Amino acid sequence: MVFNWFRRKFDNPEPDSSKDSEQTVESAPEQLETPAADEAAPEPVSNEVATDYLAWAKAAYQNIQQQESAAAQAAATVAEEVTDAVAPVLAVEEATTEPLAVAVESEASDIEAPTVIISDTAEATTSDAEDLPIWARDDRQQRLEQLKASAIETAEPEAQTPDIALDDDFLWSAKVLADRGRTPEQVSLDEINWLKKLRQGLDKTRRGFVNQLKALIGQGPLNADAVESIETLLLQADVGIEATDYVIETLQTKLRQEALPPEAAIAYLKQILRDLLDKPFESNYSSEFLPESNQLNIWLLVGVNGVGKTTTIGKLAHMSQSSGYKCLIAAGDTFRAAAVEQVKVWGQRSGIEVIANPGQNTDPAAVVFDAISAARSRETELLLVDTAGRLQNKKNLMDELSKIRRIIDKQASTAQIESLLVLDATLGQNGLRQAQVFAEAAKLSGVILTKLDGTAKGGVALAVVQQLGLPIRFIGAGEGIEDLRPFSSYEFVEALLSG
Numbered sequence: 001m002v003f004n005w006f007r008r009k010f011d012n013p014e015p016d017s018s019k020d021s022e023q024t025v026e027s028a029p030e031q032l033e034t035p036a037a038d039e040a041a042p043e044p045v046s047n048e049v050a051t052d053y054l055a056w057a058k059a060a061y062q063n064i065q066q067q068e069s070a071a072a073q074a075a076a077t078v079a080e081e082v083t084d085a086v087a088p089v090l091a092v093e094e095a096t097t098e099p100l101a102v103a104v105e106s107e108a109s110d111i112e113a114p115t116v117i118i119s120d121t122a123e124a125t126t127s128d129a130e131d132l133p134i135w136a137r138d139d140r141q142q143r144l145e146q147l148k149a150s151a152i153e154t155a156e157p158e159a160q161t162p163d164i165a166l167d168d169d170f171l172w173s174a175k176v177l178a179d180r181g182r183t184p185e186q187v188s189l190d191e192i193n194w195l196k197k198l199r200q201g202l203d204k205t206r207r208g209f210v211n212q213l214k215a216l217i218g219q220g221p222l223n224a225d226a227v228e229s230i231e232t233l234l235l236q237a238d239v240g241i242e243a244t245d246y247v248i249e250t251l252q253t254k255l256r257q258e259a260l261p262p263e264a265a266i267a268y269l270k271q272i273l274r275d276l277l278d279k280p281f282e283s284n285y286s287s288e289f290l291p292e293s294n295q296l297n298i299w300l301l302v303g304v305n306g307v308g309k310t311t312t313i314g315k316l317a318h319m320s321q322s323s324g325y326k327c328l329i330a331a332g333d334t335f336r337a338a339a340v341e342q343v344k345v346w347g348q349r350s351g352i353e354v355i356a357n358p359g360q361n362t363d364p365a366a367v368v369f370d371a372i373s374a375a376r377s378r379e380t381e382l383l384l385v386d387t388a389g390r391l392q393n394k395k396n397l398m399d400e401l402s403k404i405r406r407i408i409d410k411q412a413s414t415a416q417i418e419s420l421l422v423l424d425a426t427l428g429q430n431g432l433r434q435a436q437v438f439a440e441a442a443k444l445s446g447v448i449l450t451k452l453d454g455t456a457k458g459g460v461a462l463a464v465v466q467q468l469g470l471p472i473r474f475i476g477a478g479e480g481i482e483d484l485r486p487f488s489s490y491e492f493v494e495a496l497l498s499g
């Protein structure tokens, strides 16, 4: 099923401290999370709440099954049509066509209605209730059993098994979407898969500091020792000095005014983090970030070598194409010959054309010039420009980037231009140092944070926004083509603190 990642719609926008609490699952309006700053409410803990979320997740799960079945059916129908179309030829060339017909048929039968599996991890994770998020505790095991009994569809013996499991990750992802006002009918497998990935990606950061942080904050009003410990934890997770000071001061002010019960204190902390991540939207930047349809958008990706620019171009191209935009890639990293090949491979994966100059060390600005002309003649909506990360010295790199940017501004003055700095989360604070230089050469307008999977430095997202004043537009949490998605402060903070 095609899912437009740039136009995700939520009834509950990302919570904002100036707004009232928002309604969550329709059937349980009293179970509100994401409370307003001044009326932080506890996370839902009662059995009924967990039951409602489970019921919601089950409905979403069944909906996804249906979507996947329908998609498989549609694919099978197409394959059948291909078989039919091939049939007349078969009659003429009997000897050679028989194997072909078999091949087409087997392709069709490969795409049968999906089997749904309930993962064993659901059981495994319930063995230690203390490890579970609050919303998922209590008699969850029992309810999961009931769900299994009612939700599983019997597998066709030879049917293909898709990657759907009603496990702990699914339930957590479903809750995040439910809290934003989604109905079970609006949930796509793509979103569930991404949220799972995000949650898993932030696992190290969560284990490293968030659990200790929660324990400290949950103790009630902060004394000097607790403040010092929280500061240390935040700095260890690479949240940075400025963002750490902001978090501590805001938290302390609140806790001085009123004693918040542990869950309310955590909810308030979430609010502080979201506000910090969304701060750029208060001034120069729109919270919406998407290519404008039916016109040329140019996204220039810059950053030092190895941070993941080329990979990110490939993932962005795939996501944009599958969200319905006409895309083109400019292979502007002419410094590293392999980078051109690498970006071509990514282009091939999604059937997206790559404009490149076959010569080595050619002028990247010339490639960009050609790509803009090609984009115009092909009515491209999104042109993604890869750039080099390493030149002989910093001055060369910056001169080259300035030149590329000048060409874009001149040749495509009516295009929507975005200049995105790609930062590697595993580098933490160190990665931020180059940002200023790039800001001047490329006129940065946003950040893409890569490699959030497998790092304990996920807190760097907060440092990025606080120190650079730029919004994070996308985050990468894996090497796969679907492992990059638009950034949502709500989802990020939930994965960080309640995953």
Ligand SMILES: Nc1nc2c(ncn2[C@@H]2O[C@H](COP(=O)(O)OP(=O)(O)OP(=O)(O)O)[C@@H](O)[C@H]2O)c(=O)[nH]1
Residues within 6 Å of the ligand: 303, 304, 305, 306, 307, 308, 309, 310, 311, 312, 333, 336, 339, 387, 388, 389, 390, 450, 451, 452, 453, 454, 476, 477, 478, 479, 483
């Ligand atoms: N785990 C993980 N690896 C990533 C992610 N994004 C990129 N990578 C990996 O990071 C490595 C470097 O990625 P590239 O895309 O080549 O980096 P680059 O910035 O284009 O590098 P240069 O072309 O040298 O400037 C590759 O092995 C990628 O697979 C991510 O989100 N998670």
